[in-house]
Amino acid sequence: MCAGMQTASTALMPIPGHIDPVPVPRAGVAREDGRVDLVGLSRDELREALLAAGMEPKQAKLRAKQIWHWIYNRGATDFAAMTDIAKAQHPWLAERFVIGRPEVVEAQVSTDGTRKWLLRGAGGTDGSQDYEMVFIPDADRGTLCVSSQVGCTLNCRFCHTGTMRLVRNLTAQEIVGQVMLARDALGEWPSQPEGRMLTNIVMMGMGEPLYNFDNVRDALKVVMDGDGLALSKRRITLSTSGVVPMMARAGAEIGVNLAVSLHAVTKEIRDEIVPINRKYGIEELLQACADYPGANNARRITFEYVMLKDKNDRDEDARELVRLIRKYRLPAKVNLIPFNPWPGAPYDTSTPERVRRFSEIIFEAGISAPVRTPRGRDIDAACGQLKTAAEKKSRAELDRLAEEKLAALG
Numbered sequence: 001m002c003a004g005m006q007t008a009s010t011a012l013m014p015i016p017g018h019i020d021p022v023p024v025p026r027a028g029v030a031r032e033d034g035r036v037d038l039v040g041l042s043r044d045e046l047r048e049a050l051l052a053a054g055m056e057p058k059q060a061k062l063r064a065k066q067i068w069h070w071i072y073n074r075g076a077t078d079f080a081a082m083t084d085i086a087k088a089q090h091p092w093l094a095e096r097f098v099i100g101r102p103e104v105v106e107a108q109v110s111t112d113g114t115r116k117w118l119l120r121g122a123g124g125t126d127g128s129q130d131y132e133m134v135f136i137p138d139a140d141r142g143t144l145c146v147s148s149q150v151g152c153t154l155n156c157r158f159c160h161t162g163t164m165r166l167v168r169n170l171t172a173q174e175i176v177g178q179v180m181l182a183r184d185a186l187g188e189w190p191s192q193p194e195g196r197m198l199t200n201i202v203m204m205g206m207g208e209p210l211y212n213f214d215n216v217r218d219a220l221k222v223v224m225d226g227d228g229l230a231l232s233k234r235r236i237t238l239s240t241s242g243v244v245p246m247m248a249r250a251g252a253e254i255g256v257n258l259a260v261s262l263h264a265v266t267k268e269i270r271d272e273i274v275p276i277n278r279k280y281g282i283e284e285l286l287q288a289c290a291d292y293p294g295a296n297n298a299r300r301i302t303f304e305y306v307m308l309k310d311k312n313d314r315d316e317d318a319r320e321l322v323r324l325i326r327k328y329r330l331p332a333k334v335n336l337i338p339f340n341p342w343p344g345a346p347y348d349t350s351t352p353e354r355v356r357r358f359s360e361i362i363f364e365a366g367i368s369a370p371v372r373t374p375r376g377r378d379i380d381a382a383c384g385q386l387k388t389a390a391e392k393k394s395r396a397e398l399d400r401l402a403e404e405k406l407a408a409l410g
């Protein structure tokens with residue numbers, strides 16, 4: 001669920017599917033060379049993969065532990081680097097397995113340090129399988145915004161990704177792969193608890209993570225594993241547009257922080273800008289927030305609120321937001337996001353004065369309501385923009401850019 005992104009859509013779209021989560025095709029695209037990618041497998045799945053390839057059970061148990069450590073702690077992508085595994089076994093592993101990374105179509109760096117990648121899913125050479133990830137460095141943290149789907153079934157009206165059709169769910173491997181790739185790019189191997197740039201993860205990229213629940217859960221379990229990427233659940237935030245039936249499970253089975261793309265406080269307006277509201281209304285959503293396991297004053301629920309001029313930015317909207325937060329006794333923080341309009345978007349951004357006043361009203365009620373600083377405005381950093389921009393570029397232009405990038409790397 002990308003919070004604060006844009007759309008060019010002007011018509012309300014129906015919400016597909018009658019059951020939850022909306023069924024969408026799983027990826028399951030096998031590698032052409034028949035080798036199994038070990039990234040994204042759980043520890044047990046990794047051991048089972050070794051067993052299935054014919055390794056002795058006792059050895060598989062030990063090797064799985066060693067390989068896990070090399071993959072997630074040291075960032076190894078080559079079995080030959082695994083010095084505690086007998087050299088003679090390296091070719092056997094390399095013939096059957098691979099430690100992969102997502103394919104990078106395009107990488108951009110903003111003047112403010114924000115980095116954005118366009119990544120290519122397996123089986124799509126035409127850009128239809130592309131998805132994005134963004135790294136946002138701040139003084140005290142570095143946040144990676146991770147995608148969960150290629151496209152999105154929901155049609156939040158301010159969101160550019162919402163204008164794309166859903167292609168498919170990302171696999172656990174592709175979700176973990178985004179974190180691995182970011183660690184590669186930031187030079188953060190071996191994994192260490194202190195002093196790293198990538199400190200936080202937000203599941204706020206393309207897609208609604210709770211419509212890809214199993215893969216998101218499995219991926220985040222790998223990311224949270226203490227012997228490896230070791231990001232604690234307190235540093236991971238899952239953002240949903242309000243898939244109410246899956247929220248309790250997310251709390252119980254993943255246990256990370258929760259963010260909700262609220263964006264409006266009345267049925268009429270939220271129905272328009274976050275159409276899933278027509279299925280799960282505001283009161284139902286806020287009750288699910290109140291029931292979310294583990295939310296307390298130290299781990300507050302974040303409400304994302306994109307500021308749209310003359311749409312959701314009145315004083316009475318701010319006051320209603322405060323009333324609702326109080327009514328449900330929510331340990332809450334409100335994130336105000338100035339809308340970043342682009343050609344064709346059906347909304348304008350609220351004036352800075354309006355945003356400030358809105359923030360003050362919430363703040364005066366004792367609720368934190370920071371205004372998010374737009375990042376990476378010079379690089380299409382809003383969710384979905386890079387994918388669209390890339391699709392517009394000719395193949396030749398992309399090839400030329402790739403060549404330039406290679407030349408720059410020396």
Ligand code: SF4
Pocket residue numbers: 001002003004005151152153154155156159160161162163205206207208241261
């Ligand atoms: S349309 Fe999808 S990606 Fe965009 S804000 Fe809504 S849930 Fe997120």
